[in-house]
Each structure stands twice: as structure tokens, then as C-alpha cells.
Amino acid sequence: MTGPGAAGDGADGAADPAAGVPPVVLKLGGSLITEKDRPETLDGDALDAACDAVADALAAGDVDRLAVVHGGGSFGHHHASERGVSTTAGTRDADAVAAVHGAMKRLNAHVLDRLRERGVPAVPVHPLSLAARTAGTGGGLDLPLGSTATLLGEGFVPVLHGDGVATAGDGVTVVSGDELVVELAAGLGARRVGVCSTVPGVLDGDGDVIDAIDAFEAVADALGASDATDVSGGMAAKVRELLALDAPAHVFGAEGLAPFLRGEDAGTRIN
Numbered sequence: 001m002t003g004p005g006a007a008g009d010g011a012d013g014a015a016d017p018a019a020g021v022p023p024v025v026l027k028l029g030g031s032l033i034t035e036k037d038r039p040e041t042l043d044g045d046a047l048d049a050a051c052d053a054v055a056d057a058l059a060a061g062d063v064d065r066l067a068v069v070h071g072g073g074s075f076g077h078h079h080a081s082e083r084g085v086s087t088t089a090g091t092r093d094a095d096a097v098a099a100v101h102g103a104m105k106r107l108n109a110h111v112l113d114r115l116r117e118r119g120v121p122a123v124p125v126h127p128l129s130l131a132a133r134t135a136g137t138g139g140g141l142d143l144p145l146g147s148t149a150t151l152l153g154e155g156f157v158p159v160l161h162g163d164g165v166a167t168a169g170d171g172v173t174v175v176s177g178d179e180l181v182v183e184l185a186a187g188l189g190a191r192r193v194g195v196c197s198t199v200p201g202v203l204d205g206d207g208d209v210i211d212a213i214d215a216f217e218a219v220a221d222a223l224g225a226s227d228a229t230d231v232s233g234g235m236a237a238k239v240r241e242l243l244a245l246d247a248p249a250h251v252f253g254a255e256g257l258a259p260f261l262r263g264e265d266a267g268t269r270i271n
């Protein structure tokens with residue numbers, strides 16, 4: 001639904017506050033910032049290290065505009081899986097929606113606190129309040145980008161997260177951070193996309209990092225789901241979605257985050 005420019009064309013001809021420098025879009029994987037096998041458990045050291053890298057890159061001017069997305073880890077996936085909710089299976093139980101969304105807001109608050117402690121002007125954007133699958137689970141994601149684009153234009157670092165999403169004909173399903181990354185990157189005309197997870201990149205059958213991926217078929221056999229509880233498809237879904245982007249994307253581990261933010265290659269490049 002989105003395309004470059006969709007995020008802020010001023011209907012009245014006024015200067016568009018969102019126009020300008022294309023942003024970098026960064027996903028902090030839930031498996032990086034939480035202990036994915038222990039319900040609602042943060043990996044505080046990993047989150048601190050990731051927030052240090054983000055703060056350093058902004059302070060050094062390596063990145064001008066940055067939109068952050070984080071995944072669910074042991075917060076969202078645990079609650080979603082317990083209630084049988086996934087990206088393709090919805091719920092009409094408001095308590096289930098509240099459980100998933102509440103857990104994601106708790107994780108989002110941790111991420112925001114730690115970024116702001118380091119001087120990063122991080123503010124929340126909650127997808128449940130914005131997005132919809134208006135054509136059901138088989139259709140695309142409708143994610144209005146006006147708030148995120150305007151926040152970027154005003155110097156903030158918007159922080160979105162995997163969440164519940166209103167889904168026509170299916171109640172509320174899960175929207176993964178990876179889907180949000182793709183929508184943000186396409187709609188905001190991102191300069192680069194980074195997906196930081198616990199693995200140093202996409203691994204081949206021998207466990208080595210694949211340098212670059214141009215087509216899904218070439219790596220399909222090596223791509224599995226997540227090792228931990230995950231309702232949104234793990235690495236295979238990640239690669240498939242990133243391949244659809246115009247912007248170059250990188251999948252890397254914690255050690256790749258600072259180099260990626262400096263503009264260097266890190267982990268696996270997905271073209």
C-alpha cells in the first residue's frame with residue numbers, strides 16, 4: 001500500500017516535515033534483547049549493548065534519521081503462542097489481544113527507557129493502534145506512516161514493535177517486526193535496513209555465514225524456523241520479506257550492529 005512519498009505528501013502544499021534524508025530502519029530481534037525461552041525475561045546486557053551502539057552512532061552522526069523496530073522475543077511470542085495467535089491465526093478474544101499487546105508494550109517500555117537513558121530521543125509507535133490487514137491474512141499490511149515519518153522529521157527516533165493487528169475476517173492476528181521493517185523501509189524510502197538477531201548472519205547448511213542472498217530458492221533449504229517459541233516464521237520469513245525490498249538489507253548478530261550503523265557491510269547482505 002505504501003511507496004516512497006506516501007508517508008507525508010502535504011495535501012495543502014505546505015512544506016513536508018517528513019521529507020528529506022532517507023532513514024535507516026533497524027530491527028532489534030526479540031531473540032537478541034530477550035531470553036526467548038523464558039517468559040517475559042529481558043536479556044539486559046544484550047539490550048544495553050544494542051542501545052549503546054545506537055546512541056554512539058547517532059552521537060557520531062553516522063546515522064541522521066533512524067526508525068527502530070523490535071521483535072517479540074519471550075514477551076510477545078510466549079503470550080501469542082499460549083493463545084494460539086500467529087501471523088495467520090487470529091483471535092476474537094479481547095483478553096488474548098490485551099495479553100499480547102500488553103506484553104509487547106512492557107518490552108517496548110524497557111527498550112525506550114534504555115535508549116532514552118543514553119540520550120536517544122526514542123518515542124513509541126504502537127502498531128495495534130495504527131495498522132490493519134484489511135484484506136484478511138492473505139492480503140497485505142496497511143500501515144499508515146504519517147506519525148512515524150513526522151516523528152522522524154521532528155528529530156525523534158520512533159520505536160515500533162511486533163504487535164497484534166486488526167485483521168478482516170479473522171479478528172486480531174500477529175504482525176511481526178519483520179513485516180513492519182519491510183513496510184517502513186518501502187514507505188519511507190529507507191537508505192539501509194538492518195536486522196540484528198542472535199545469529200551472525202544467515203547460515204548455510206554447514207553453519208557458515210552466507211555473504212549475500214539474491215534469491216530465496218538459492219537458500220531455501222538452509223532456512224529453518226526459529227529455535228525458540230516463534231509465531232511469525234523465524235529466519236525463512238525474514239529473508240523472504242527482506243528480498244522484496246529496494247533498499248539493501250543486512251542480517252547480522254550483536255557484533256555486527258556498530259559496523260552496520262557506521263555504514264559498513266555486516267553479516268549477510270540481502271539484495
Ligand SMILES: Nc1ncnc2c1ncn2[C@@H]1O[C@H](COP(=O)(O)OP(=O)(O)OP(=O)(O)O)[C@@H](O)[C@H]1O
Pocket residue numbers: 028029030031032070071072073074077177196197198199201202203204222223224225226227228230232233234235236
Ligand atoms: N539458516 C539460518 N540461519 C540463521 N538462523 C536461522 C537459520 N534457520 C533458522 N534460523 C533460526 O532463526 C533464528 C532467528 O530468527 P528469529 O525470528 O528467532 O529471530 P529474531 O528476529 O531475533 O526474534 P523475534 O522474532 O522474537 O524478533 C535463529 O536464532 C535461528 O534459530
Ligand SMILES: C=C(C)CCOP(=O)(O)O
Pocket residue numbers: 030070071072073076077078080100104161162163164174175176177178231232
Ligand atoms: C508475537 C508478537 C506479538 C510479535 C512478533 O514479532 P517478531 O518477534 O518480530 O516476529
